[in-house]
Amino acid sequence: MPYRRLPKTDQARIRALKAAVENSTNNGVYTNVLSHNTYHRAKDFLERFSREVSVYRRCVAEQSSKKGNKEYDAALKKARMFVSHFIQVLSMSIMRGEISRNKRPYYGLPEDEDTTPNLFSESAVLEWGVKIIEGERRRQGEGGVPIYNPTMGRVSVVFEIFKAMYEKQQSLQQRTNEALRNISAMRFEADEIIFDAWGEIEKAFSELQGEERLKKCALYGVIYYDRPDRKKNKDD
Numbered sequence: 001m002p003y004r005r006l007p008k009t010d011q012a013r014i015r016a017l018k019a020a021v022e023n024s025t026n027n028g029v030y031t032n033v034l035s036h037n038t039y040h041r042a043k044d045f046l047e048r049f050s051r052e053v054s055v056y057r058r059c060v061a062e063q064s065s066k067k068g069n070k071e072y073d074a075a076l077k078k079a080r081m082f083v084s085h086f087i088q089v090l091s092m093s094i095m096r097g098e099i100s101r102n103k104r105p106y107y108g109l110p111e112d113e114d115t116t117p118n119l120f121s122e123s124a125v126l127e128w129g130v131k132i133i134e135g136e137r138r139r140q141g142e143g144g145v146p147i148y149n150p151t152m153g154r155v156s157v158v159f160e161i162f163k164a165m166y167e168k169q170q171s172l173q174q175r176t177n178e179a180l181r182n183i184s185a186m187r188f189e190a191d192e193i194i195f196d197a198w199g200e201i202e203k204a205f206s207e208l209q210g211e212e213r214l215k216k217c218a219l220y221g222v223i224y225y226d227r228p229d230r231k232k233n234k235d236d
Contacts (some may be wrong), residue, residue, distance in 0.1 A: 020042055
C-alpha cells in the first residue's frame with residue numbers, strides 16, 4: 001500500500017501547501033475538505049513562506065551572477081593596485097627625501113620600514129584604503145605637497161567604487177543569510193501545517209477506495225510513495 005511522506009525540500013513544501021489551498025475552493029465555493037482554521041492557517045503561511053523562499057532564491061541568483069562577480073573582481077583588482085602603488089610612491093618619496101619619514105605613521109605605516117602591507121584580502125584593501133586617504137589628507141592639511149602618479153583624488157575614486165560594491169555584496173549576503181534563517185525557522189511550522197492538512201484531506205475522502213481515493217488526496221497535495229515491496233512486485 002502506498003504511504004505518504006512529508007516534503008523534503010522547500011519547493012516541495014510550497015507545492016503541497018499550494019495544492020491544498022488552491023483546491024479548497026471551487027469557483028469561489030468552499031469545498032469543506034479542510035477545516036476553516038487549517039485552510040486559513042495554510043493560506044497565510046504559504047504567502048509568508050513563499051515570499052521568504054523567493055527572496056532567498058533572488059539573493060542567491062544575484063550573488064552568483066557572472067556579470068556581477070566579474071565587475072566586482074575588476075573593481076577589487078583595481079583598488080588593490082592603486083592602494084599598493086600609492087604606498088610604493090609614498091615610500092620612494094620618503095627615500096628621495098621629498099617627504100619626511102616621520103609622516104609614515106599618518107598612513108598607519110611603521111616609521112622605520114619601507115615595506116608595502118599585504119593587500120591580498122578584501123578587508124586589507126578596505127583597511128589600507130581608508131588609512132592612506134586619511135593619512136594623505138592629514139599630511140596635506142599640514143602643508144605637505146600632494147603625491148602624484150597616482151594622485152589621492154584618483155585613488156579615492158577607485159577606492160570608493162570598490163567600497164560601494166563591497167558594501168552592496170555584504171548587504172546582499174546579509175539579506176541572503178537572514179532569508180535562510182527565516183526559512184529554516186519556518187520549516188517546522190510548514191511540516192506541521194502540511195501534516196494536519198493531509199490528515200484532514202485523507203479523512204474527507206476516507207469513504208473512497210483504492211486509486212480513486214489516492215487520486216483525490218493527491219489533488220490536494222498529499223504525496224504518496226510506493227512501498228519497496230510493492231515496487232518489487234511491480235517489477236516482477
